[in-house]
Amino acid sequence: MAIGWYPGHMNKARKEIIHALKQVHAVIEVVDARLPYSSENPLLNELAGDKPVLKILNKADLAEDNLTKEWNAYYRDLGKTTLVLSAKSTNYIKRQILDKILDIASHGKPPLKVMIVGIPNVGKSTLINNLAGTKIAKTGNEPAVTKGQQIIRLGDDVHLVDTPGILWPKIEDQESAFRLAVSGAIKNTAIELEDIALYALEFMAEKHPDRLVSRYDIDVIGEEPARVLEAIGKLRGCLKKGGVDFHKAAEIVLNDIRSVKLGPLTFESPLDIKIFQEKPEQTS
Ligand SMILES: Nc1nc2c(ncn2[C@@H]2O[C@H](COP(=O)(O)OP(=O)(O)OP(=O)(O)O)[C@@H](O)[C@H]2O)c(=O)[nH]1
Ligand SMILES: [Mg+2]
Structure with missing residues (x-):
């Protein structure tokens, strides 16, 4: 099924992510709390290799609390580190993320560099803007526009790269494609x-x-x-x-x-x- 993502796009995104991930020590993976499974990219584990990953269940304000709790427990059982957020409205996000990152990533030679990755529309730009305290990244349904590489300080020794890594959505799976379409993550084209x-x-x-x-x-x-x-x-x-x-x-x-x-x-x-x-x- 083709919904704006063809093998060529995926290959390009894959190469860009591999290149970008080389420059960081840890990864923040953003998924949509309304559909945590369908909004993740199954290849991230492989692409991140042994880099620590903090999984953020974003848009928690739109999701059902009891199911968000179930998802959180599910990931915890799998040994993953998670954080439930609403990037649009939650305060003190920086502190929460910093604590978790320091939990999972050991300090080598500072600064510890971190990057946000995720499929389109999960809230990467919103999160970056929230962390930067200013509008660095364009939000909405267009890919982020960056004004030259900037560093966002999460803490003295923890730096976030301001350009998110964009992964492709799980559209080959029918059920996931429908859920992504309902959530608005993929634009109404093929379906x-x-x-x-x-x-x-x-x-x-x-x-x-x-x-x-x-x-x-x-x-x-x-x-x-x-x-x-x-x-x-x-x-x-x-x-x-x-x-x-x-x-x-x-x-x-x-x-x-x-x-x-x-x-x-x-x-x-x-x-x-x-x-x-x-x-x-x-x-x-
Ligand atoms: N209700 C709610 N909306 C959110 C939240 N985070 C982001 N959004 C909205 O979701 C839409 C997509 O957010 P973006 O930050 O542009 O998403 P993105 O991951 O950068 O998307 P791409 O740049 O297309 O890859 C925007 O309309 C945001 O306002 C959240 O926590 N809660
Ligand atoms: Mg964006």
């Missing part, structure tokens, strides 16, 4: 907007039907996602010649989800991932 909204509605109907009912005042129990989308479209006046404008209705649903109008949401749990990973063994 139709309606299909993304239908995926989201199926998830909502299964996990949080009450929230759908209270937001849209519709019947969702036992209904097909397409009928739910149609009902939302009718209710919100998304009409075109011949019936409901599904595209407009899909936009409404996805905007509502991304702007937390349907409450904090986490699209996957550690249990889902375990089930997913155990599947091939069961069928072999």
